[in-house]
Amino acid sequence: MQTKNFLFLILLFGVLCSANTDYSIKIAKVKYKGGGDWYANKTALPNLATFCNTNIKTNISPTDVFVDISSPEIFNFPWLYLTGHGNILFSDAEASNLRKYLMSGGFLHIDDNYGLKPFVVPQMKKVFPELDFIELPFSHPIYNQQFKFANGLPKIHEHDGKPAQGFGLLLEGKLICFFTYECDLGNGWEDQSVYNNPEEKRQQAFKMGANIIEYAFNR
Secondary structure: OOHHHHHHHHHHHHHHHOOOOOOOEOOEEEEOEOOOOOOOOOOHHHHHHHHHHHHOOOOEOOOOOEEEOOOHHHHHOOEEEEEEOOOOEOOHHHHHHHHHHHHOOOEEEEEEOOOOHHHHHHHHHHHOOOOOOEEOOOOOHHHEOOOEOOOOOOOOOOOOOOOOEEEEEEEOOEEEEEEEEOOOHHHHHOOHHHHOOOHHHHHHHHHHHHHHHHHHHHO
16 A cells, blocks of 8 residues: 555544544535536535434534645545536646545545536546446445445436436545436435425435445545
């Protein structure tokens, strides 16, 4: 294991084991160029953090933080969330920065808010030209953390009526990027008043989100 990667995991383990309540773990939404609404789902991450802190005993700050994909600050966050509906564009420098982040132990969750797939897949090819998204089997650990999803991702919003699918980029067998498609977990994490999702759907979304966080933190 690379020294940088090892130090990252040791630091994260120490934070997770802390019993304090100062929310020293932070997660962030990715700001990107291209015109897509990277800022969507404003209440999603605060609500997900609160759910995880209560149910899987994390210590995540319940704030809506964003970080520019080009910034070295992305290395301050063990988990990044990228969402939106439309266009997305990575420069060569941004793709290189994201590649270094993911190779150093960071984790990226891409959540298609509807219409993101045609744009984000080729952009992630800039980040890892040697990797392709593959659909993860339902037996994958990400579906089998504290909460069990025997049939894979829950379907939160209808979109095109297609089944929800979870795709991943695997580097040396390790999942470094999880892409949730036709699912819309982020909308399920929003305040109930935003989309009026049934509470059962919201709970499914939160539980799957907690699994993603748990998997990313404990790889």
